[in-house]
Amino acid sequence: MTEPLLSVRDLEKHYPIRKGIFNRQVGAARAVDGISFDIAEGETLGLVGESGCGKSTAASSVIHLEEPTSGEVIFNGNGREGATRNSDGTHPNDVTKFDDDELMEFRRGAQMIFQDPSSSFDPRMSVGNAVGELLKVHGMNDRHRRRAIVEDLLERVGLSASDFDRYPHEFSGGQKQRIALARALVLNPDLIIADEPVSALDVSIQAEILSLINDLQEEFGLSLLFISHDMSVIRQVCDRVAVMYLGEIVEIGPVEEIFTNPQHPYTEALLSSIPTPDPRSKVGGIELKGTVPSPTNPPSGCRFHTRCHKVIQPEGVDIDQEDWRGLLNLRDNVAAGEVDVEQIRENLAAGGTEPTESAVREEIRHEFDIGETVDDPDLERTLSEAIEHLFEDDAERAGEVLADAIRTPCAETVPERTVHAPDHESACLRHGERVPAEPNPADD
């Protein structure tokens, strides 16, 4: 196996939460919680996920803008190829352990493009100087040489050399993103991390920037870590995709494989969010309810189980999947004290006549997408009992009843990674019986 350019292993970034006068640490927001991936030379890896799932934190930890809590970021570019691990298990190319000089060298090997073109340039510095600043920082003191290089580069990204002296406010968002690309390129890096580079742009401009990125990548053999929440953009530029949810990678694989044969329910849900012109398309219409849970207190087991539409039913239960999801949602909402019978009754009364007892019961079921009867008699009895307790204004008891009866393995077991095809792995319990992923060679 050829050596990857960048190899990230079990990267974690936790933000401590401090309270009290002594600033005692009371917890941590686990923004990135153990992610691993490789990027080969010239390859584009897409990192996709909802807002707040830790994509940007992952990027800034990889580029060492922030010190990661733990894990390794092994960068084999910049003439550091072919290094082997030291005897104590550390890697000589581990960015997290670089000293100042090595870090400076790493800066020439990896650069970044930011999401917001309007705030990524100093408003009081001409764009030419902003791009040339990197050259200056790295020791090129010859002003004329800097200018020549930057002017050449500005032309390469589709602007003109005379733009050197202009200021950021004189450019459009798309032009600024071109300049950002020039800035990322000017030190001739091997890797560029693009953090949602086109999400702030119009669709027509997006395409231009993406094709520019593609061209430059081909011309200079760049590797790209492309972060986005937009699956269609990912499909356009990436070779491989890693899907992130709540600080973890749930599925990683070649882009075609992921798009045609998604294995993780979360990937399916993301894919179904792309508008598709094909009416017979298999995926579609999966709606993720609720928001991403807080990374300070992530759900146990599989982190996606609170929103998963394919959440596993326990041994011996076999009911309609939608009913099951509804029951779980009802259980969680009751436990959180968010089900208010009075409120439901009032809402119904607003429609006209005073609602009957059974109408309210029906409304509760309806609200949680639970059918008229649940196929499993035991569960049906539990549900009725819980609703009864709710009517008696005993939400606590209702919660206990539901929590006792409704359990899913997803909340109890952390899923292992399983291999579906070469280079295509996912972490979902539904694939548990299949071959577990081989230990990665780079872990040795």
Add this chain to the structure above:
Amino acid sequence: MATEKSERFDQVDWNDLSRSGRFDLSVNSLGMLLTTIPLALLGVYDWQFLGERTPTFEFIGLEQNLETLDFFFIFTLFLAFWYLVLPLYQNPRMTRYYWKEFRRNRPAVVSLGWLGVVFVGGIVGPLILNAPQQDLLIAYQPPVFTSVADTTPATCVGEVMNGRCYGTWQHPLGTTGGGKDVFTMIVYGMTISMQIGFITTTIVATIGITFGTLSAYSGGWVDEIMMRFVDIILSFPTFLMFLLILYIYGAGLGMFIVVFSLFAWGGTARYIRSKSLSISEEEFIKASRISGASTYQVIRGHVVPNAASSIITQLTLLIPGFLLAEAQLAFLGVGDSTVPSWGQLIATGRSDLSFAPWIVLAPGIVLFLTILAFNFLGDALLDALNPEAEAENG
């Protein structure tokens, strides 16, 4: 061939370059150094080798003498030239942009013109006009176009008609009770006002920016202590402090400037701190850090320029406060009576208000206009430098 080759970004041999860390001085710093060194030498020469009463420029036969305050004033002028005026010339695009924004505010343009007059008058005036001389014979001459009863002046310089003495162009703004020409005194007062303006601004900006930035970047306990110190500075009764110093050391204009500016930088420091904190969250700071720039380089290159340009307004509004304070102290009789400031002139005319109002009115109006001009200017600068602030205000 070799030069052409090195003009492409992907053909730079960084290992070769990064070793050669040569010290790189900008034109501005070089100019500053080249002008400050002779000034400093002159200052040392004046201080060490010349007698108290010997004029500084005696060695080339000039009668001109420079006081300590003048040295500081010239130093701040150099600073303003190399780091304010020259950069405006060096970045014509940015200058044109600011000017376009600034020009929309008509009163501010007029104000700038007036301040220009005061500035040039303050610099050039004392060089071409002789210092006002006491001449009791021509006391209480009225300003030109006006007249007073001919019993008011000792002798009337202009025509006397129907028992009234008319003003002449010889003394366009009349004379004081001591026979000093009011116009000349106002011109000499411009110098004092400019000295107050420039020196206090330099002191306040230097301490404020340094303190605020340090506080923002230190964080934690250091930040806490520094900001509480700012609270003390802000709540300190400067006037009482000044009176105290006045009775112990005597109060020259220099002492006034030092005391008042040493207690005026609190607001600036606080503002710079909050501005630095918000700027350091911006993406261009991240971009700069990823480029490999050290914290010092990031602060020096991005944080300070961006924070500092937003305090220009605040500083502009600070100057009128100092000018007023000086005038008030002079009026109360605790100012520096050896300098021909506007405040002193007003104070001398105070007792003659009933029959010679021009002695108070002329410098009073000039002072009023100058303060008004600074206020208009500050307002316009705020709009020109921070378009966002204007947008927020609607």
